[in-house]
Amino acid sequence: MTIDSLQYNGICRCGKEHRMETEFAMIESGCLKNLSGYLSKYGIQGYTVAVYDENTYAATADRHPSVDLDIILDPTDLHANEHGVSLLMEKLPSCAEVLIAIGSGTIHDITRYCAYIKKAEFVSCPTAASVDGFCSSVAAMTWNGCKKTLTAVAPKIVIADTDVFMNAPIRLTRSGFGDMIGKYIALTDWKIANILTNEFYCDRIAQITFEATQSVLESVDGIIEGKPQAYERLMYGLLLSGLAMQMIGNSRPASGAEHHISHLIEMAPVGLDISSNALHGEKVGVGTLLAIEEYKRLATASKISFLDYTEFNRQTIVNVFGETMTEEILKENEHDAAISVTSSALRAHWNELCEEIEKLPEIEFLRNVYLKFGVKSQLSDIGLDDVISTKLLDYSPMVRNRLTLMRLRGAIKIGEHN
Ligand SMILES: [Zn+2]
Ligand SMILES: [Zn+2]
DSSP states (O other): OEEEHHHHOEEOTTSOEEOOSOOEEEEETTGGGGHHHHHHHTTOOSSEEEEEEHHHHHHTGGGOOOOSEEEEEOOTTOOSBHHHHHHHHHHSOTTOOEEEEEESHHHHHHHHHHHHHTTOEEEEEESSSOOSGGGOSEEEEEETTEEEEEEOOOOSEEEEEHHHHTTSOHHHHHHHHHHHHTHHHHHHHHHHHHHHHOOOOOHHHHHHHHHHHHHHHHTHHHHHTTOHHHHHHHHHHHHHHHHHHHHHTSSTTTOSHHHHHHHHHHHOOTTTOOOOOOOHHHHHHHHHHHHHHHHHHHHTOSSEEEOOOOOOOHHHHHHHHHHHHHHHHHHHTTTOTTTTOOHHHHHHHHHHHHHHHHTSOOHHHHHHHHHHHTOOOSGGGGTOOGGGHHHHHHHGGGGSOOOOTGGGGGGEEETSOO
């Protein structure tokens, strides 16, 4: 399978001109063996460094591309944070012009951020279908303990070798499935924001992301049976989701309330006393089920009433995030994305919002797919107590200033007359 930017670039029916920085993505068995051919075809030249971790170096042992320098990082305690970045920066020669990430999420985030600092060309070779971030132009980092999205560079090309990523540990593939299933909520939140505040929305990009998500859901049996085409559809969905972000210019099509739940868990704020070693997509997968359950609960309530949206209370933020993180959280929410949402707007559009929520897969159906595929589905599966769920729903919107239905929860009251 291939994705060519020429298919998508240009004026769209939404009125915007979409542009992908990534020119080309190849998903095929054996394509890593021809990496140098793709580099020259797309005019990528200069002193080239391939960045691996020890695991991905071993997983690609029969097909290491010939480059000027291989850097192999120790995966123990390697994270996308300031330490990971300085580790790679120390090893990079000043003459490096092309950085190739050969690995999964962490290697990509570290390498793409270093490529940005060094103004080098960036090439992505995912070794697992584990996250949607390969095509991202930003790096998802934990910087001084806080989740940050830092400006970085998008890959010019992506070369995803099926022989490699389908043999990655199954836990990584399951995690990629979780990240992809999160698009259901992300797309719903995007549409809801468009309905309520007229936020920019592109139905074409929403549609292609939705179709890719559906195709991943339908590929689960094939993945369980070890069919390369099913794995390729998962990788295709993950890459496409990243490219959708490039075309919109932010993560709106790929990240909503489910990702905010995952981010909150990753931040492990002092007031929640939680910690989880789960992978990004595992947390997103669990967050997706929590969000779908809550959205469906709201949409199917027989009696409902609405309040004007009000901003988060400072004292609550201090209680949850502690003094050290409070300033960051307040800054993030400075121009509150939901501030214009009134009770009358919610009342006027509620049926439309419910129609969007109805399009979400049924919770029991999804739970069964998770179960069949061995995907983590409950908070207890990711090392958290089930009683924390209400707090996650309450506080997760604080980590990103983005309009989601979850952010409006306090303004939607069940069991009261309108
Ligand atoms: Zn568009
Ligand atoms: Zn994600």
